Amino acid sequence: MQRILGTALAGLLAAMSAHAEEFTVGAELPLTGSLARVGAGMQEGIMVAAEVFNRTNGKHRMKIATVDDESSPAKAIAAVEKLASDGAVAITGGYGSNNIAPASDAANKLGLVYITSGGVDENLVTAGRKHFFRINNTAGYEKAALGLFADMKVKSVSIVHSTKDATSSLAQSVQKALAAKGVKVTSHAFDPAMTDFKPVINKIRLQDRPDAVFMVGYENDYVGILRAARVLKPQVKAMVGVWSLATPKMAAEFPDLMPNVYGTALLPFPAKFTSADGRAFADTYKALYKKEPDYLGQFGYVQSMLLFEAIARAADKGTIRKGGIAEELRRTDRETLIGRVQFGANGDNVNFSHRMGQHQGKNIVIVWPPQHATGKMAYPAVPW
Amino acid sequence: MLDLILQALYSGLLAGGSYALIALGLAVVFGTMRVINLAHGELVLLAAYAGYTVESRLGWSPVAAIPLAIAVVCLAAACVYGVVSRIRADREINSLIATFGIGVILTNTILLVWSADVRSTSSAWLQEAVVMGPLYGMRGELAFFGVSLALMGALWWWLAKSWYGRAVRAVASNRDAAQLMGIPPGRTELVSFLVAGVLAACAGVALYSVGVIQPALGAALTVKAFIITVLAGVGSIPGVLLGAVLLGVAEALTVTLASSALQELAGMGLFLLVLFVLPNGLFGASRRRG
Numbered sequence: 001m002q003r004i005l006g007t008a009l010a011g012l013l014a015a016m017s018a019h020a021e022e023f024t025v026g027a028e029l030p031l032t033g034s035l036a037r038v039g040a041g042m043q044e045g046i047m048v049a050a051e052v053f054n055r056t057n058g059k060h061r062m063k064i065a066t067v068d069d070e071s072s073p074a075k076a077i078a079a080v081e082k083l084a085s086d087g088a089v090a091i092t093g094g095y096g097s098n099n100i101a102p103a104s105d106a107a108n109k110l111g112l113v114y115i116t117s118g119g120v121d122e123n124l125v126t127a128g129r130k131h132f133f134r135i136n137n138t139a140g141y142e143k144a145a146l147g148l149f150a151d152m153k154v155k156s157v158s159i160v161h162s163t164k165d166a167t168s169s170l171a172q173s174v175q176k177a178l179a180a181k182g183v184k185v186t187s188h189a190f191d192p193a194m195t196d197f198k199p200v201i202n203k204i205r206l207q208d209r210p211d212a213v214f215m216v217g218y219e220n221d222y223v224g225i226l227r228a229a230r231v232l233k234p235q236v237k238a239m240v241g242v243w244s245l246a247t248p249k250m251a252a253e254f255p256d257l258m259p260n261v262y263g264t265a266l267l268p269f270p271a272k273f274t275s276a277d278g279r280a281f282a283d284t285y286k287a288l289y290k291k292e293p294d295y296l297g298q299f300g301y302v303q304s305m306l307l308f309e310a311i312a313r314a315a316d317k318g319t320i321r322k323g324g325i326a327e328e329l330r331r332t333d334r335e336t337l338i339g340r341v342q343f344g345a346n347g348d349n350v351n352f353s354h355r356m357g358q359h360q361g362k363n364i365v366i367v368w369p370p371q372h373a374t375g376k377m378a379y380p381a382v383p384w
Numbered sequence: 385m386l387d388l389i390l391q392a393l394y395s396g397l398l399a400g401g402s403y404a405l406i407a408l409g410l411a412v413v414f415g416t417m418r419v420i421n422l423a424h425g426e427l428v429l430l431a432a433y434a435g436y437t438v439e440s441r442l443g444w445s446p447v448a449a450i451p452l453a454i455a456v457v458c459l460a461a462a463c464v465y466g467v468v469s470r471i472r473a474d475r476e477i478n479s480l481i482a483t484f485g486i487g488v489i490l491t492n493t494i495l496l497v498w499s500a501d502v503r504s505t506s507s508a509w510l511q512e513a514v515v516m517g518p519l520y521g522m523r524g525e526l527a528f529f530g531v532s533l534a535l536m537g538a539l540w541w542w543l544a545k546s547w548y549g550r551a552v553r554a555v556a557s558n559r560d561a562a563q564l565m566g567i568p569p570g571r572t573e574l575v576s577f578l579v580a581g582v583l584a585a586c587a588g589v590a591l592y593s594v595g596v597i598q599p600a601l602g603a604a605l606t607v608k609a610f611i612i613t614v615l616a617g618v619g620s621i622p623g624v625l626l627g628a629v630l631l632g633v634a635e636a637l638t639v640t641l642a643s644s645a646l647q648e649l650a651g652m653g654l655f656l657l658v659l660f661v662l663p664n665g666l667f668g669a670s671r672r673r674g
Binding site for chain 1: 387388391392395398399491492495499500501502503505506508511513520521524594596598599601604635636639640643644645646647648649
């Protein structure tokens, strides 16, 4: 009798643990402050992921609780602690390595999974945070930039980069790799508060005389650099940048500055989504936000969807409170909108490799790698 | 190398002109009320977004937004004055806290209304390069510099010649004595806030016409304006121009001769050096003697 009761009880517990549940997932994001634009873009992707997951999963539901970290490291910690106290089972979001490092530390101490695509600083994955996961990294951006420069057969490059952690880290690794290939590299670090880039571009024009300028910064920096270059017209063959540059938004907002400029882009514009997941993302994004999806939304969507799926699997196994979410994420091996994702022991996506796009007319054409190219690169070509 | 230095001096001069225009409004309020308006940068930014709105919605040149910017910024400046004027005790310190709070509210209002996207003019005319020998500048920058000089002249004339200008100086010099002479201090202070609003409005539209704006920029503008105001010496209009140009040139030369990463450090170094040698600012001592 006791055995029957025990079996029945165990069965009941198992059935209860597999019941449909609603989980609160914390989104810690910079919705105000200097990173507000990128924070808002990532939040759109997170909300789209929740919408798609809740519609298609059929069992568990994800509820997003968002706290604005105001682009401040101290407030990022406070945001994670607030989300944990409000019952969040994991954190998605974060932007800027400076904010992500302390925020993910706080999550780590609380035993919460923290997943992001907003920071590429190597220190994020070398500091031993057991619950940290990232779907993009410097290596992936570096591969794309180096691949493009190799295809261009450049002999000299001037790097103009912001002194922030992520931008400095990427600029330094690209500089090192280019120098190792025998490319002459000069580097110009600039303070994030800098607005007039004419003295820097003048040095590039008169002293460096490179084949290409490589910009590592953010939208406002690119506009300042390109505007200064448009005035001084250095004799270069290409203007190349990284994130936030080859986007439909930049093409629409700055049509005079963007022609022929290169930047990282996973999809061409107009975007073509061939997978069911891609179409679900794009359709839901357009329905919710009445605009074309951008790369920030894609990254926010992928990181959050992987997290939601891990939460659901852990819930089914009854391991949510026993480190099951991190365990399920480590088991992840899935094709996504940004390519195949698998996490290494340090939580970094081992497969990440970016693509390079070029503004051509009102479109963005993928020009590297060759297997994903949607058009030929216009080279040499500059915006002026 | 000579070409590089000449361009740095020229870029620094043009940047200084824009810094001066941004700092003027703060200097006027600081000079008359001894109030550091920490929302000044946000007022400038508000005008910049007025420029963006007129350009993006109506397709007009941002310069056409100046009347709208003046109306919006003066209304906001009057509200700031409304808050500051109600502070009875420790006005210097409490006004800092109050205006900081107003700045935060304005930043978030801008964020809600215009979103966090970066904005900049699409006017080809304003962005066109003007080349003079080895010197390269943007047409908008030259216009910005010219407007800055004109407004400084107008402000100087207003303070020296007009009744209200002299009333502002009298209140700045001795509030109680000015009141005994029949000058209403409250109204005079409001006038100085509105004049600062007009200057901030022109500065904001000019800023949008040559640079890149985003909601978080206000705080950086306030800091820049504050450095120039203190560098100039409280209440000195020529000092604002000289301080701003010195700052612009120091920054541009640092970028050219050393590293662009040290630009902000150079500005702060200059600020500390001037204050160490001339604690009242560049024109503070002569003003006291006068």
